[in-house]
Amino acid sequence: MPSLLVAYYLKPNTQAQVTEVKPYYSWSSIRENWRLDLVAGLSVALVALPLGLGKAIASGAPPVAGLIPAALGGLLTTFLRSSSVAINGPSNGLIVVTLTGVTTLGDGGGSGFSYVLAAYIMAGVMQLIAGAFKLGRYGDYMPSAVISGMLAAIGVIIMVSQVYPALGTTAHSHSTLEGILEIPEGILHANGIAVLITVISLLVMILHPRTRWRAFHFIPAPMWVMVVGLGLVYAFNIADKHTEELMGFSINVGPEFLIDLPAKVWEGLPSPNFGKIDTVQFWVVAFSVFLVASLEGLLSTKAVDKLDPQQRRTNLNRDLSAMGISTILSALIGGMPIITVILRSSINVSHGAKTRWSNWYHGVFLLVMVFGLGALIQRIPLAALATILVFSGFKLTSPKVFRDNLRKGWEQLALFIATLLAILLTGLLPGIAIGVLVTILLHWAKTGIPFKTFWRYIQDPHIRFLNEDENNLVVRVKGMVNFVNLSRMVKGMKTLPQQKHVVVDFSHARLIDYTTLEYMHEYAEAYNRNGGEFDLTGLAIHRTSSAHPYALHVLETKRPPRL
Known part of the structure; x- marks a missing residue:
């Protein structure tokens, strides 16, 4: 299963030699590796800022709710886990769960996220208990095609939900399938300047890995998207509500197209509300968070182990408990859950990180940027962040993912598609259950024996x-x-x-x-x-x-x- 995630970003270093590893906390290790860890941490922080903001906004949460897990994941989780070069932060998969939770638990007036924070805490408690009882190993036993289908479905849901901010319009649908059908109408009502920002941002994301200019490569693509987006915001004066003339069209612009961030970043965050802990909907959200965060986090951790040049292996049970403790603390101060994230971890390794200090440096750099660049963050266009998330979602469900599953056998492709469709049609937890059931039935059909014998x-x-x-x-x-x-x-x-x-x-x-x-x-x-x-x-x-x-x-x- 870890190969599913490695394939999206980097190939594992199969030629690495095992060497004696000094403890990360030893002075000799810090002195020997601090430069590489520092550079890697900075590179990761440049990615974490736009992704954290984007994930929170896409989840229906305050923007800062996506920065808290990235910062706390660096400053705290670093010392609780056993992984050596992984990066901790908010999850892609929980965008879907959080957005659903905000909708189903909300009473109107933006109260839904407070209940979701309480569900996060209960999910963190479940993770802590699961790690203590050494249940982390069961992440290895989920059918690979079901996990791949889950990730692809999450990718589709992220893309559909973010197409509308990328077009500068609003969705009126209540499901992903309705959202897909409404895209043509969204295009007809698109905001021209938002579309311009989206197109340029997409070009940056596509061309970034293909260019050979080293200085351009040093800054990750998501940060370039933010820089370009800020330039266009100032060029069209989007922060002030007015009508802009572009190519003969009159286009309305204003602050509603920008991130809504309070002047004092950490003020106004909601607190957990356990008022619905006695409802079925609350526990569905809590268990969904537990399942998705645990699976995605454990799979990412194993994938990062494959990328580690020193081939160090992670204690999955300890990391599961670390995710639980970190998630509880993050939710208490208004943040999203904390897991191991594969994209930023792969960037960390590719920029030469040697020890877990790179994760800590990334948390420090992120805090410095949030407090030092707060005024600029308020000018980031929503279309730019939406483009980053659309691009990330596409990676999870691209034609390459379908080809990779077919390469493993038509059975894997069939199970992958069955899980993908089941989640889109029924929801995350029912879809995963259907995927597992279809896997068992397919195995039975392939054996050609009575079900009792099977x-x-x-x-x-x-x-x-x-x-x-x-x-x-x-x-x-x-x-x-x-x-x-x-x-x-x-x-x-x-x-x-x-x-x-x-x-x-x-x-x-x-x-x-x-x-x-x-x-x-x-x-x-x-x-x-x-x-x-x-x-x-x-x-x-x-x-x-x-x-x-x-x-x-x-x-x-x-x-x-x-x-």
Whole structure:
């Protein structure tokens, strides 16, 4: 599953060598790495400012609510987690959950976000408990295609919700599908200057990775979008309400097209309101926040581990608890939840970050910019921020994402599309549940056996760990291994002695799914890196729809093997 996120941004550093790592808090480590960490932290902060503002506005929250988790994620979460080069901040996925929560819990008059803050706190408590009970590992067991479909659906929802601010108009729809159908009407009523800002911002986002000018590359694309947007705001005097003449058209402009930020940034933030804690809607929002934030955060953390040149590994349970504590504190002061964010983490690594101090520096730089550039932040056009989010949403649901899923087998593509459509039609939690159910039904259909037998295989995958001799171990798998019962296999794998020759024999397994094979290949890589030899056998006799090593494998037999 982490490969889903890595593919969007950077390729993992598979050639890195494991070296002895000094503790990040040691003076020698700080002295050795502070320059690289400082530069990386500054680069990340330049991205965090526009993204934090944009995510909050898109969520129906005060703009500062997106800056609090970015700043607190750097200043506090740095010391609670175990991840080395990850960056913490607000989540893409929670834009959708928060916007829904503000709508369903609100009483009118902008009170909805206060109730959502209370739901954030309860979600943080759930994360803290889940980490304490070592449930972080279960993030590995969600079907890969379902996670990919969830991210793609979130991307579609973000794009649709931000098309209207990018056009300088307002949506009147109550669902994503209605929003898609209303886009032509939105185009007809678009504000010409907002469209001009959007087009130029899109060009900056598209051309930034393609140019070779190093000075241009040093400043991230989202910050360039803000700079260009500010230039156009001053050029057209958008801060003052008036009619601007452009290419023969009279266009209304005014402060309603800019960020609405109070003069004193931290004043006026709402406080958590637990007045609806006894309602079903409150707990639906709280559990949605818990599920989406935990899945996105854990997947991002594992993806960042793949990017780390020193191949350091994160304690997922500790990071899950750290996200919970940080989310509780962020919500108490009016901020959104805090997770590991992959885009900023990849920027952090690509700019040479070595230790977790880069995350702390990013929080410090962000605070300096917020307090020092408050007047400029108030002049940022909403169209520029909307463009950044539309671009981010497109990355989650681009044609490349569809091609990547097809490359893994038509089954993965089918499950991906089923989850994507289910979320768009029914909502986030029901859509994920439908995606999981469809995955189970597809596995059953592929085996061609009665459902009773299929379910017996799921309940008892019949895994045996055998010692051939002192240095050779064999793991024989019969029945079936998929995301539902993978935890049983993982539990046994963790008992294997190191630096041995281990062979996992799948020749009698009826079905092995993508999630299982992804885990097994990652485990093999880690086992071999530690001086052992780990092989997977018996897969060649299985039927598969793709040459991808993780593709779904089904045994070519008319009846299930005896157990």
